[in-house]
Amino acid sequence: MSSLVKRPSGVASWYLPGILGGLVFTMKKMLTNLFNQKQMPTLNYPEQKYEYGPRFKGNHVLTVKKDGSIRCTACMLCATNCPAQCIKITAAESEDPSVEKYPISYEIDVLRCVYCGFCEEACPVDAIRMGPEWQTAALNGSKFTYDIQQLAYRAQLKGGVVSVLDDQERHKAGI
């Protein structure tokens, strides 16, 4: 019985032309990039950083209301929908009757998170979004559990992202 694997022909096993071809290619690219830096497709990370578009599914953002309080109503649809089960919410009764239910703790374990964006899809009130941030390095394992402080009010968000859905406006519209 003959082998199914095709043996390389004698010419192909002679590797020198391949190596030289590769070196020529690399040299060509290097020279183009050196003399034509603007069209260079790579970045000099970390001095240069790439800005992703707003629809990039990066780090989670909890949006806030106009008064700066958290928009989330603790409905737990994101946690229910999360395929990685990385969202943990503890709801509580708010003293403000117009708020009624809000999260006293909202934790995302980003080491479990698969960045699928289902939480964003499930949210009925635009309370959670996935933003363009993507650098999530940290020194300690416990730093990867993001709490409300981190999700809604981290420095990069500059005081919080305001949700597009406002209860007061909806009530005025009769909903």
Added chain:
Amino acid sequence: MPKCKINGQEVEVAAGSTIIQAYKAAGIDICHYCWHPGLSVAGVCRLCMVQIEGMPKLQIACNTEVKEGMVINNTSEVVKDTVKWGLDFHLINHPLDCPICDQAGECGLQDQYMQFGKYDPEMAEAKVKKHKVVDLGPTVVLDAERCILCSRCVRFTEEVSKTNELGIFNRGDRSEIGTVEGKPLDNNYSLNTVDICPVGALTSRDFRFRQRVWYLKEADSVCPGCSTGCSVKVHYNEEGLWRVKPRENKEVNGYWMCDTGRDTYKFVNLKARLLSGRIGKRDQWQEISAEDATRSAGLKLRETVQKHGPDSVALVVTGQYTNEEYKDLLKFFTGELKSKNVYHWLNNPEKMKDFDGLLFRGDRNPNTMGLSAALAAHGVSSKWETLQSQLSGRKLKMVVVAGPENQATFPDMKEKIQMLSQADGLIWLTAGLNADLNQVGSETWQVPLKAYVEKAGSFTNFEGRVQPFKAGTTIVPQALTLSEAVELLAGRDLNWALRPKGLGGPKTNYAVTQRGTL
């Protein structure tokens, strides 16, 4: 026994039953909100419309009696259209805030819309605004916007609890459920209104916002709150029990249970529980496994009997264990140890015969009857006073206590612990933690026992009805049943492979909790 035809199916019902009862008996789906088997007929939701041959108009099934030879259907296009529109009428002023509504997942509107509705809503008007987060009483919160005014809760307070706190105020689509000033919804059955509320209008203050219902699992059990022994279902997840709800049992509790019984989930949860065995005395405690603690206690117990005779030990039992456990315990004590010093610890004996007329009884133990029967079967008739004199006379070397599981029903815990600790050694078998027990001066073995949802067995209720129940979930993996504890006390082995494992608590990521600095 009139016979009728429902959707082409021949059904025979008891004389005088209504069409909706015939539907339920035949197991055929019918849309309804206001009808409840335990309440009078209101006929206001207008959803259980059926077509009866020979009648020009559609009739409501809940208020129409079945007559011999009736031909009924609820599958014709006319009925379907009526039900669809009936649902639409219910929903036009409903806020549809399912995501933040606590009822979502067990809501009648959601269920029936999916089953009978599924229309394109045409309502384009502003919804009627009503009161939200209304305090009806210490246990119940009302959201009037979500209310569909089925009047079940009102009828409940009128007909079952007979307290008449609730009423419907105002007219038309401005109608709201409410209470009269100075008379809040405050009775021992108030939370039944939450159970029968088909929507999220009435919510229990105790359970509200604590869990989404779709995370909870259900298990059948028997309420250990008093000697009535209502059939209940417990709702739990991996963190423990969250609530107790009544289960239909026409012979015992009908469709209801009391608010006191609903608190019985609290002493089952981890925070209130003894998690492992403990040996020692005041401020010198050693935590060891339940098994080792029980074995060591058994060794000491048997040694004492050998040295000082069977009268040097005593057994104190409360009425909160199953019949099967009593049998094993008494067999061991009266048979193997040959001691007749068995005492029935009664909490507030003067209230034992109290009854509120509906369900709740003064005897706050689920199995007083079972214990009395077991004691009688083993020929035990000791008086509590004998124990007192034995203790004060320093005649007892070891006392074994099968303490209460529901400690809140024993107001004399502290005094009794002090009294029993007059013995040289104390073996305290208990499901719950007790701060006073940690302060006793004599040498004590604390053995963690299982609570009622964790074990199978049977309770005998006040009227002698034996009610078996199954194990629901396991909250404390180490905890033993009383029978298992007896086996270990007697020096025998348990089949540990057969013991259930705990649910493991909430999910945590090991990488986060264990890994530390990279």
Added chain:
Amino acid sequence: METKLLTEHYGKDEYIKIDGYKKHGGYAVLAKALKMDPKAIIEEVKASGLRGRGGAGFPTGMKWSFLPANGEPRYLLCNADEGEPGTFKDRLMMERAPHQLIEGMIISAFAIGSKKSYIYIRGEYDHPIRVVREAIAEAYKAGMLGKNILGSGFDHDMDVYAGAGAYICGEETGMISSIEGLKGQPKLKPPFPAVQGYLRKPTIVNNVETLAAVKYIIRDGAAAYRKYGTEKSPGTKLFSVSGNVLKPGNYEIPLGTPLKDVIFNLCGGLKPGRKLKAVIPGGSSAPVLTADEAMKVTMDYEALAQMGSMLGSGAVIVMDDSNDMVDMLDVIMHFYHHESCGQCTPCREGTGWLSKIVHRIRHGEGTVNDINLVKTVSERMMGKTICALSDAAAMPAISFVTKFRGEFEDYVKKGNQVGGALHA
């Protein structure tokens, strides 16, 4: 044409007091009736073909014969909760001839064997309440009420119960709830009031005019009463004519009189230069008739039913070309939205919905689809509730948008032109 049977002595002030009333033959019929066999009275009323004058037109004698023949205590309730917009016949009866009502009631109570009756008068009728209360006191004094009336051995007590002005309390079971001290909401039927009514005892509820008419049937006999009216709708009926006629008011006419004659002869016709546009023949809950239909119809139960409308309480509302039908329906829908008791869902939510849609159309914010929606919603409300209030709201809505669709479409068009700011 005008046949004054019940209204014969309306003009005389002395008729209000018992002495004046007796002068005109008052309480003589009672004396005659008390000597009769109660069953004979019921038979007489049955033979007269008297139909309920409150709105539904149910034969009175038949209603009475539904009472179970056991010895249980039973009640007679007089429905004087005249809430139907456009109706004012009972008010006049109570103000001008209270003893006529009381005498009719005692005769009826004797016929059905009731020892206690109530007159349920709507709360806004402050003056009639006072007049009837005084009249009852007089009747007690004169021995027409109380123990052993006129030596016949028949005892009867009568009381006035003032309502609080809810339209729904004019529905018989709603009225029973109200008298029982509950919220005025209709009760489920069955059981019917004749079997289980007030305090769960057999109860007969009749309109003021019906009970007063009983007196004349007993006085003259069924045959004489049948001389008026048609075969199936015998007798005379009080009509409250309002709207754009020259002489609005209460008119007693035999049933079967052409509506044309009522408007143009009795009531003096329309204002000069105006054209008849529509007539509501039986109170706001009756479907509206167009001018053509109104010219053809005769005022009796059958003819109006054939026209797709109803005689109702006999409130004829006449509209000429100066009236705006959309405006009119908006007012009617607002009324039913306000008066729905809120018990049954289709009515509670449907009346509000209809009111909001019509309001929107009237303010120029509607669409053509909204006009269809009014009809669809109304159709789904009809016959789906405990009482007839949802039908009462749905029927005019359907008739207005089908018969005067053009006007509704005009509003939609106009509204689109001005950007939805009509009547702002």
